[in-house]
Amino acid sequence: MVKKISIGDILECPLCAVEVPMSGDEEVGDQVFCTYCQSPLQLKKTKTDELYLEEDF
Ligand SMILES: [Zn+2]
Numbered sequence: 525m526v527k528k529i530s531i532g533d534i535l536e537c538p539l540c541a542v543e544v545p546m547s548g549d550e551e552v553g554d555q556v557f558c559t560y561c562q563s564p565l566q567l568k569k570t571k572t573d574e575l576y577l578e579e580d581f
Pocket residue numbers: 537538539540541542558559560561562563
């Protein structure tokens with residue numbers, strides 16, 4: 525079962541460590557932008573279904 529992003533979920537920017545709020549529409553593999561440093565980030569998932577952001581330059 526794939527974990528979905530929920531409205532209000534917060535993921536941490538790997539570059540500036542700011543908390544980036546999710547809109548709820550994102551899916552794994554999507555690109556999102558840090559609200560603080562504007563870096564492109566890719567939404568990824570660990571083997572244990574933990575969602576995280578990775579820089580995507
Ligand atoms: Zn950032």
